[in-house]
Amino acid sequence: xxxxxxxxxxxxxxxxxxxxxxxxxxxxxxxxxxxxxxxxxxxxxxxxxxxxxxxxxxxxxxxxxxxxxxxxxxxxxxxxxxxxxxxxxxxxxxxxxxxxxxxxxxxxxxxxxxxxxxxxxxxxxxxxxxxxxxxxxxxxxxxxxxxxxxxxxxxxxxxxxxxxxxxxxxxxxxxxxxxxxxxxxxxxxxxxxxxxxxxxxxxxxxxxxxxxxxxxxxxxxxxxxxxxxxxxxxx
Amino acid sequence: xxxxxxxxxxxxxxxxxxxxxxxxxxxxxxxxxxxxxxxxxxxxxxxxxxxxxxxxxxxxxxxxxxxxxxxxxxxxxxxxxxxxxxxxxxxxxxxxxxxxxxxxxxxxxxxxxxxxxxxxxxxxxxxxxxxxxxxxxxxxxxxxxxxxxxxxxxxxxxxxxxxxxxxxxxxxxxxxxxxxxxxxxxxxxxxxxxxxxxxxxxxxxxxxxxxxxxxxxxxxxxxxxxxxxxxxxxxxxxxxxxxxxxxxxxxxxx
Numbered sequence: 001x002x003x004x005x006x007x008x009x010x011x012x013x014x015x016x017x018x019x020x021x022x023x024x025x026x027x028x029x030x031x032x033x034x035x036x037x038x039x040x041x042x043x044x045x046x047x048x049x050x051x052x053x054x055x056x057x058x059x060x061x062x063x064x065x066x067x068x069x070x071x072x073x074x075x076x077x078x079x080x081x082x083x084x085x086x087x088x089x090x091x092x093x094x095x096x097x098x099x100x101x102x103x104x105x106x107x108x109x110x111x112x113x114x115x116x117x118x119x120x121x122x123x124x125x126x127x128x129x130x131x132x133x134x135x136x137x138x139x140x141x142x143x144x145x146x147x148x149x150x151x152x153x154x155x156x157x158x159x160x161x162x163x164x165x166x167x168x169x170x171x172x173x174x175x176x177x178x179x180x181x182x183x184x185x186x187x188x189x190x191x192x193x194x195x196x197x198x199x200x201x202x203x204x205x206x207x208x209x210x211x212x213x214x215x216x217x218x219x220x221x222x223x224x225x226x227x228x229x230x231x232x233x234x235x
Numbered sequence: 236x237x238x239x240x241x242x243x244x245x246x247x248x249x250x251x252x253x254x255x256x257x258x259x260x261x262x263x264x265x266x267x268x269x270x271x272x273x274x275x276x277x278x279x280x281x282x283x284x285x286x287x288x289x290x291x292x293x294x295x296x297x298x299x300x301x302x303x304x305x306x307x308x309x310x311x312x313x314x315x316x317x318x319x320x321x322x323x324x325x326x327x328x329x330x331x332x333x334x335x336x337x338x339x340x341x342x343x344x345x346x347x348x349x350x351x352x353x354x355x356x357x358x359x360x361x362x363x364x365x366x367x368x369x370x371x372x373x374x375x376x377x378x379x380x381x382x383x384x385x386x387x388x389x390x391x392x393x394x395x396x397x398x399x400x401x402x403x404x405x406x407x408x409x410x411x412x413x414x415x416x417x418x419x420x421x422x423x424x425x426x427x428x429x430x431x432x433x434x435x436x437x438x439x440x441x442x443x444x445x446x447x448x449x450x451x452x453x454x455x456x457x458x459x460x461x462x463x464x465x466x467x468x469x470x471x472x473x474x475x476x477x478x479x480x481x482x483x484x485x486x487x488x489x
Contacts, residue, residue: 013310014310019373020373042371046378049307049309053280066438115304118282118306122307179312182310
């Protein structure tokens with residue numbers, strides 16, 4: 001991919017992802033979720049945040065964190081918020097969505113869901129977004145969307161949004177019960193449990209019909225360990 | 236210098252402190268009651284620490300963690316000095332947490348501990364409210380506990396780093412309706428400021444406006460409707476907040 005194809009992430013806010021919002025993920029974990037440390041299925045939506053340093057656009061090259069050979073590739077749908085959304089009833093959920101985009105949630109593989117996965121999910125570049133935001137009017141039924149992930153052009157995963165624990169209207173309602181989402185924020189639809197992994201040199205692509213194809217490349221961690229401060233002005 | 240962001244006469248002003256008063260850029264002097272206080276920094280990526288004081292970890296019956304227990308907050312949760320925080324109607328245990336907030340001033344990656352303070356713009360006071368009823372054993376503490384709307388008062392001031400010679404020797408105090416309920420000192424942090432900056436910047440670029448809320452000592456008390464809660468960090472500020480119910484916000488039903 002040439003440098004000029006690189007684009008900025010098409011969103012301005014924070015990205016929030018729900019844990020275990022795919023039924024197959026819950027089913028695969030099964031009784032494990034009843035044992036310590038969890039002691040029961042999740043009740044309210046459990047969210048993680050992909051902060052600003054993780055956001056990169058289509059065509060980006062993402063450097064793996066130091067000491068990490070492979071990362072999980074979580075291709076999913078991003079709901080781009082169009083209106084400030086607080087206490088949104090399910091029947092108004094689509095009114096607060098401005099559009100849709102593709103998000104690749106990159107994570108360092110980790111088994112425990114007990115503590116927030118900060119190192120695992122917040123490394124620089126861990127949240128490719130794009131290639132653009134597609135207006136919601138161009139998609140009639142997002143609940144049936146199919147998400148396809150390719151690594152080096154090989155199809156490695158295909159899943160659909162038909163099996164969500166909280167379908168999109170319910171997810172937006174339950175999340176905005178306790179937190180306001182702002183225009184430009186993104187709420188992810190969720191992810192299945194067993195995700196493909198990729199390493200240095202791999203080319204990743206995620207496709208959703210009607211939204212597009214988001215591509216990024218992984219490269220090995222720089223091992224110089226030097227201070228890489230940039231020239232942005234101080235606060 | 237102590238800096239604030241306030242709303243006055245229909246505009247957002249950057250103000251500085253002048254003998255207990257606020258001074259706007261046009262030299263108007265105002266009392267703190269005359270303005271609406273915003274968080275002194277527009278929050279970007281905000282980390283908070285759980286169990287970062289040995290006494291607090293003990294109080295909650297945990298052993299001190301071996302690596303920092305970090306979580307993130309959304310931008311919805313921050314409010315300024317002298318504002319109101321809603322207590323959910325079904326909450327049985329909601330407590331304040333008085334914390335020193337470290338505000339990053341320069342972008343950096345792989346920052347060595349010895350240089351960490353060069354990246355700090357200043358300090359503020361945070362009240363990191365938690366509604367314990369909503370704790371679940373997934374990504375604990377989850378956002379419903381820690382990132383609720385208006386549950387993280389921040390302010391009043393951003394105090395320039397150069398005016399805080401030893402951020403690791405500051406008394407923390409919380410008063411509920413005037414009674415002292417929480418006391419500690421930043422020297423008792425388990426993971427200290429230089430360590431946290433080095434730790435985070437090893438996998439992520441820190442940017443101006445990013446913040447680290449460094450955790451709270453023991454002394455957590457359930458707060459009730461109408462309570463006036465002051466979280467104070469010595470030399471940094473006294474942050475006032477009032478607990479209200481949903482009705483105080485005249486919320487319209489669905």
